[in-house]
Every structure is written in C-alpha cells, then in structure tokens.
Amino acid sequence: MPYIEVEFVLEETGVLIKKKSLHSSPVEQVYGILKKNARTDNYIEVIRGR
Numbered sequence: 001m002p003y004i005e006v007e008f009v010l011e012e013t014g015v016l017i018k019k020k021s022l023h024s025s026p027v028e029q030v031y032g033i034l035k036k037n038a039r040t041d042n043y044i045e046v047i048r049g050r
Contacts (some may be wrong), residue, residue: 003023009016036043 003021005020005022007018007020009018
C-alpha cells in the first residue's frame with residue numbers, strides 16, 4: 001500500500017504495529033468546511049422538495 005507509515009512499538013507483551021495513512025481521502029479534505037448552522041437532515045429534506 002503506498003503512502004502508509006508503519007511504526008513498531010515494543011511493549012512488554014509483544015510488538016504493537018501502528019499504521020497511519022500519509023494521504024487523506026477527498027472526503028477528509030472537505031469535511032466540515034461549509035460551517036453551516038443548519039442540520040444536514042433538514043437540508044436534504046429541502047433539496048428533495050419535502
């Protein structure tokens with residue numbers, strides 16, 4: 001897998017493997033940028049014409 005960082009941490013009970021993606025998904029890049037005060041459910045109802 002490209003863009004995956006792996007860290008090995010020694011513990012008393014064994015080795016802990018931590019994986020972290022170095023790239024964010026397109027959704028993560030835009031999540032929360034609109035800063036709307038309205039609820040998403042209400043917005044969906046409006047655009048559906050209900």
